[in-house]
Structures are given as structure tokens and as C-alpha cells.
Amino acid sequence: METRSEAMARPPLGTYAKTSYTPRPLDWESLPYNSSTLNGYDQDVPRDASGVRMYLLDGVLYDHPVAQAQDALMALSDYHLSGEARYLNRAVLDAQRLIDRRVLSDGAWYYPYPFDFLLHGDSREVMRAPWFSGMAQGQALSLFTRLHQVTGEQRWLAAAHATFASFRNAPVEGLPSVVDVDAAGYLWLEEYPRWPMSTSDRALNGHVFAVFGLYDYQRLTGDQTALDLWNGALAHTRWYLDHGFRSPQYISHYCLAHPWVLSAKYHEIHWNQMLLLHAGTGDAAWSRSADLLRADYPPPAVGGTVKFAAGSHTGYKFSASGEITASKTIDLNAPSSAPADLRQRIKGRDIMLRITAGGLAGYWVPENYPRTGLAGIKLSLTYPLPRTVMIPAGTWSAYQFDSAGTPTASRTITPDRTTSAPFSTSATINGRWHILVTAGSLAGYWLPAQGLTLL
Missing domain, CATH: 2.30.30 (SH3 type barrels.)
Structure with a gap:
């Protein structure tokens, strides 16, 4: 049943910096969340008796707006690939659950989290239920927009309109709020909003996932406010990627409020999101940003044969903070090779290759063309x-x-x-x-x- 929050007229969102992009049309396969291969129906994830995606916490199943929106988006992708009705049915079940649990505030639908959440696992940073998320709003917006495109049903278009309204609503204490214009004039689509909004988490990935929702909605409707919000969110991303999130020669920051939170997983999400922004805007500057992030901290799960030139080569062992704890030097009279299982940026140092056999087994050697490098x-x-x-x-x-x-x-x-x-x-x-x-x-x-x- 629809729940209403306290009714009031919110103040205007305020002015914010904007880029001047026109969204590029993308085919279905190129849209965020869509895949060229099936995700599959029998995924090992929690579901309730009706088949809706759930979240298991301390032995209890809870609704989880992001998990439900993502599950439905994957199901829509699979439906497009397979034509099997069961995938569309799953997407509809997840989407309807979001609608059934919506909170109405100032003409907008919001999707509440019904459980407390320890942000970054910190008991001092608790998101108290019910809480709301700009990422959930953005992914729900993508879902409803695409369901309307796939089915032609007006109920999904109505849901998209009501969800989009949440991005127009200025933040108000005590009311669902997921957008904010900061003191520098940049628009935030806040994944983990807190009050006052300036104390929010300021996460990058959730902001960009919400950007994708604005893209989907604007492409469907041509709405000018959606275009402004999309361009505002992109101006934010361009500025704060270079002035906050990027950590040259290491893992990018997950958020700005907690700069010590570093995640190789989310670093990879960040540069993949930049590629998707290149697709949606046509501006190769986003792919240049992806190149920088990949060079800062490349995907580490890469191995193979390391080719060594003749001469001296020194391998190292490191502490978790990047301090050298041991070293070993070998001399090669001729070119040689050895297997490696990882290519990884060590904090504060070069990209290193972890050798698994031979004289430097267990040591990291610097990648240094043409002296050392993974073959192929x-x-x-x-x-x-x-x-x-x-x-x-x-x-x-x-x-x-x-x-x-x-x-x-x-x-x-x-x-x-x-x-x-x-x-x-x-x-x-x-x-x-x-x-x-x-x-x-x-x-x-x-x-x-x-x-x-x-x-």
C-alpha cells in the first residue's frame, strides 16, 4: 500500500553547474545493465515465495530496492535475448514490489529500505530505516522506463514519471531526499543521503548509476528538466572525478566522505561507468578518464608468462601498505621467462608482476618494457x-x-x-x-x- 510522508511544498532545487551534452541514442545491447549473454534464470540469490528478489540479513528476508531493480533489469535483458516470458514475468514481479512499497512525498515516489544499514560496516555510520537512495531511485527509473518500452503499458510510464519527480525535489529534513546541490554548485545524486545533506556519503558509483536512469527517462520523454538534471549530474562527475575521486597510481576513492574506503571492485565499476558515459554522450573524454583509472590500478587478476631480458632483475615482497619487506636479485646471461599469476599496482609503487616459479618465485618484479613484461x-x-x-x-x-x-x-x-x-x-x-x-x-x-x- 502506498505510504505518504508529511505533505509540504518543497523549495526549488536551486541552480547547479551543467554540461551541454545531447544524449546519444543507444541500441538495446549498448544500454547500461544489458548483456550480450544470458544472466540466467536460476541464480543463487534470495527470493521470497512469489519469486521477488530479496536481501537476507541475520536470517530475515528484507526488500531491497537496488537488488530488486537490478534483478529486474537483468531479467529484461534476458527477455530481450531469449524471448522467454518467464524473464519478463520476473521483471514485472520485482517492479511491482517496488511500486507496492512506495512512499509518496511531494508528488514523487520513493522506495524505502526497511532495515538499518551500517555504512562501510561502521557502527557509527548507521542508515536508519526507512532510508532512501538516489541509486535505487535511478535504477528504478531505468527499470520503469524500459518496462514501458518493452510492454507499451502505461502503468510503467506513470511509475517512471513519479520516480523521476524524486530528482526534482529539493532536500528537506525529515522527508525522503536523494538530490543535493553542494556549496560549489554541483548536483549530487546521493546513494547514501544523510541530514544535513552535506554530511552524506558522496559515493561515485551510485551517483553514476542514477545518471543512467536520467538518461533512460530523458531519451523516452524528451523532458527538458531531465536533460538539465542529466547534464548537471555529468558536470559533477567530470569535476569530482578529477578533484576528489581519482587517486593517481592507485585505487580510486569509493566516496568523498570516507576517503580511506578503497575498493578494487568499485574502482573497476568506476572506469566501466566512464565508458558507458562515453557511449551516452559521444564525448571521448570519458574514455580518456577510463584509461587513466585503468592505468592507476589495472584489473589485477591477469597472469601468464613474464619475459625477462638478459641482465640483473630484482624482485620484492611488500607489506599491505606497500613497504618493502624483502628483496632478491638474480642475474640472467640470456633472455628468460617465468610464470606469473598477478599483474597489480602496489600502493605507492609501479605495476608489479608476481612470479610463481624459478629464482624469483614468490617475489614481485616491476613491469618495465622491454626488460620485463607479460607476453601476449x-x-x-x-x-x-x-x-x-x-x-x-x-x-x-x-x-x-x-x-x-x-x-x-x-x-x-x-x-x-x-x-x-x-x-x-x-x-x-x-x-x-x-x-x-x-x-x-x-x-x-x-x-x-x-x-x-x-x-
Whole structure:
């Protein structure tokens, strides 16, 4: 049953910085949350007797707005791929549960969390039930928008309109509030709002997930306020990514209120979100941000064969804080190799390779092309849209490689002035970053990216 919060007219949200993007149309497969493969029906997650996604806490099942919205979005993706009605039925069940539990405040629907939550596991930072989340509002907005697109049913459009209204409502003490304009004039879509709003968590991932909801709604309706909010949320993301969230050469901050909270999982979510913003805006600056975040702390679960040049090589062991606790040096009279199971940025240090056999087994060695590097093409990333590389005057060679990283062909260009070429993909090959050129004399060849400007 619908619950009403205290009725009152809220003040205007206020002015905020905005970018000037026009949302790009995306096909279904390119939208956030959608997959090219089935997520599957029989997932090992808590559900109630009706099949609605739930959250298990201390042996009790609770409704969880984000979990329910995400479950439904995955089911819609699977329905699009398979055409099986059971996936659509699951999405409808989750969506209806959100609606059934809604709280109405100043014309907007909000989706409450019915349990207390220890933010970052800290007993001093308790979100008291019922609490609300901008991330939940944004993902519910994506869900209702897409359900309307898939089914044509007006009830889902009405739910989208009512959910969107929550992003227009200025924060008021004691009322559901998920948006805020900070003292610097930037718009926050707050995942973990507190009062006063300036004391909120200020998480990045939840803000951007809410941005995706505004994108979906604006593309469906053409609403000018939705466009303004979307551009306002993007101005925030651009500024605070560079002036708060990014931690050069290490894991990005989960939130601004607790800068000690670092998560490799959410760091990867952050750079993937930047790629999705490139797709939605057409601005390659978001993919450049993704490149920076990936270079700061690459996905560590990458192993293979490390190639060593002849000469001295020193391996290290580190404490959790990045302090050296042991070292060992070996001398090689000829090129050699050894297996590694991790490629990881050590805090305050270079990207390191953890050796698992041979004279440096158990030690980390610095990645340092051409002296040390993982053989082959690693961490390949195809961007959502073509990008451009600016190539200065000079001599530049590009290569094709086999699976072991051995060059199989090469081409060299010698432009007498700066030239450009499109590229689609980047990867680390034999310990050096490359881009895959897609047109011109280097089409189909991997070009080392050092000394180039990637747009």
C-alpha cells in the first residue's frame, strides 16, 4: 500500500553547474545493465515465495530496492535475448514490489529500505530505516522506463514519471531526499543521503548509476528538466572525478566522505561507468578518464608468462601498505621467462608482476618494457565509439602479434607533420600499452601509444 510522508511544498532545487551534452541514442545491447549473454534464470540469490528478489540479513528476508531493480533489469535483458516470458514475468514481479512499497512525498515516489544499514560496516555510520537512495531511485527509473518500452503499458510510464519527480525535489529534513546541490554548485545524486545533506556519503558509483536512469527517462520523454538534471549530474562527475575521486597510481576513492574506503571492485565499476558515459554522450573524454583509472590500478587478476631480458632483475615482497619487506636479485646471461599469476599496482609503487616459479618465485618484479613484461595481448579494451590518435612527425612502427606476443608483421610511417588515425581498442602487449588502428596505412596494426595523444 502506498505510504505518504508529511505533505509540504518543497523549495526549488536551486541552480547547479551543467554540461551541454545531447544524449546519444543507444541500441538495446549498448544500454547500461544489458548483456550480450544470458544472466540466467536460476541464480543463487534470495527470493521470497512469489519469486521477488530479496536481501537476507541475520536470517530475515528484507526488500531491497537496488537488488530488486537490478534483478529486474537483468531479467529484461534476458527477455530481450531469449524471448522467454518467464524473464519478463520476473521483471514485472520485482517492479511491482517496488511500486507496492512506495512512499509518496511531494508528488514523487520513493522506495524505502526497511532495515538499518551500517555504512562501510561502521557502527557509527548507521542508515536508519526507512532510508532512501538516489541509486535505487535511478535504477528504478531505468527499470520503469524500459518496462514501458518493452510492454507499451502505461502503468510503467506513470511509475517512471513519479520516480523521476524524486530528482526534482529539493532536500528537506525529515522527508525522503536523494538530490543535493553542494556549496560549489554541483548536483549530487546521493546513494547514501544523510541530514544535513552535506554530511552524506558522496559515493561515485551510485551517483553514476542514477545518471543512467536520467538518461533512460530523458531519451523516452524528451523532458527538458531531465536533460538539465542529466547534464548537471555529468558536470559533477567530470569535476569530482578529477578533484576528489581519482587517486593517481592507485585505487580510486569509493566516496568523498570516507576517503580511506578503497575498493578494487568499485574502482573497476568506476572506469566501466566512464565508458558507458562515453557511449551516452559521444564525448571521448570519458574514455580518456577510463584509461587513466585503468592505468592507476589495472584489473589485477591477469597472469601468464613474464619475459625477462638478459641482465640483473630484482624482485620484492611488500607489506599491505606497500613497504618493502624483502628483496632478491638474480642475474640472467640470456633472455628468460617465468610464470606469473598477478599483474597489480602496489600502493605507492609501479605495476608489479608476481612470479610463481624459478629464482624469483614468490617475489614481485616491476613491469618495465622491454626488460620485463607479460607476453601476449593482455587487458584488451574496445571502446564504445571510435577514438582518434594524434601522431607527431617522426618515425612510428606498428605491429601485428600472435597469441604469444611475437610480432608477425610490422609497418612504419614517417609523417613530416602531425597526422591522425582512428583506433578502436587498447591493450597491454608484452608490457607496453598499444592501440589498434582501424583505418589508414596502419589499419589492423597495434601502435605503441607512448608519445602519442589519444583523443
